[in-house]
Amino acid sequence: MNDSDRRLVILIVDDEEINLKVLSGFVESFGYDYRLSDSGHDALEMLDQADLVLLDVMMPDMDGFEVVRRIRKIPGYQDLPVIMATALSDQRDRLDAVSAGASDFITKPVDATELRIRLDAHLRLKRYHDQVMRYQDNLERLVAERTQALEEAQAATVAAHLETLRRLSQAAEYKDEETAQHIERMSRYCALMAEKLGMDKEEVDLVLHASPMHDIGKIGIPDSILLKPGPLTPEEWDIMKTHTVIGAGILDSPSSVYLEQGRIIALSHHEKWNGSGYPRGLAGEDIPLYGRICAVADVFDALTSRRPYKQPYSNEKALSIMREGRGTHFDPDLLDLFMDNIDSVFAIQRQYRD
CATH class of the missing domain: 3.40.50.2300 (Response regulator)
Known part of the structure; x- marks a missing residue:
């Protein structure tokens, strides 16, 4: 077909x-x-x-x-x-x-x-999904054919795999009139938090490469909704919220740890600590840790970036808004961790400025 x-x-x-x-x-x-x-x-x-x-x-x-x-x-x-x-x-x-x-x-x-x-x-959306699956199938066949003696070639293949996923993620962001720099900033904020939580290098690397896929489901949202300059109607908002489920569907592949963690992030990064988020209304530590990390990083970058419906807020205004969400929107410990390392956050923001 x-x-x-x-x-x-x-x-x-x-x-x-x-x-x-x-x-x-x-x-x-x-x-x-x-x-x-x-x-x-x-x-x-x-x-x-x-x-x-x-x-x-x-x-x-x-x-x-x-x-x-x-x-x-x-x-x-x-x-x-x-x-x-x-x-x-x-x-x-x-x-x-x-x-x-x-x-x-x-x-x-x-x-x-x-x-x-x-x-x-x-x-x-189906075409994008088929492309990912075909690439995944090809990657699995390639890895199966290699032996330990081809470690260098395997490493190059993994790098190509990650680059493909990153470009697919960028495709979703460009559709939303965002930039590749949004992905760089947001993923590096996530990696910074993972590192400060004491995760090992492999897990920090996993967070870095999986978090850019958080909004890949926006590929399936009509431009008339995604790029609307004014408030969404309740019906439009219901459609917009489905990007989490769409993204999880695109990334559903238990054979790839990057796709699997990307799926978890896509599905959970709009859940809120008090249970008022979507799509499943999870609360507290029932929300996967990577999703909670991504929620903090993504909201900060969204607040400080230009969107079709808003001008960017200053860092001070954005942080003030986020403090109001401590314990309601955000995991309070993770928000505190983010604030405690805000100088490193600002350094990433300056390095990957639009």
Whole structure:
């Protein structure tokens, strides 16, 4: 399904013939091919034809929630993009869709422009994910072929692996009108804190290379939301928050310690010490340590950097805001550690200035 010279295929699943006609007309006008299915059972037999599934929720025999749960249990389809189309507007229904394994949801009646944006974003995300997985597969084969006598070549391969991950991370930051320097500053703040916590060199190095992947999920967020100069609506904010889950999905690879820790950071760096963060509402030490470290470093750099919706704050103003979040937003011990080493933080900030 990865041939670059063919049109991508959307599998449209709906038990209403009129909906199939309308959605297939939209999809065709966007330049995609499509396949049609009027039941969940038939759709499960057609997955090998699909690059993305556009799935109705309310269907007889097997509803959309059950269909997506079954898709996620099939080897090789855990990362297939599934967008659920529903007339249900209750937040509980949307959470049920995400819990079942849906990549996204869209409300009926479907708006053509919104549908195109969602399809384009998730198919673009799938291409990035496939690139990472292909690179990971190639890396594993290469390492398997090498012996201890090729340590130098293996070291060069690992360096190339890290550079690829860093460039993918930069791609997400550039989409957000940030710079590669944001990644450098933020990752080095994280490494500084890891070092001051007494972590060994290998773990400090792991934090340094995994933390740049914290916002890689922004690749899957529409530009109309990501670059919006004003406040987001509640619906837009719900979509924006999914970048944590999207990022974790991109980086889900237990065979790479860098990807695995990047996944943990992507999923947890917006959790808050008092449990009011997202996406899982974790609190205190239930939040992974790397995520808590990243939260401090990322917020400081965000506050002191320009964004589409704000001018940069001074260091003094940023630190004042962060002190107000001690014990609520931030792990109090980690925030204290950051403040105790603020001269080193400022040195990193000056070295990697935009």
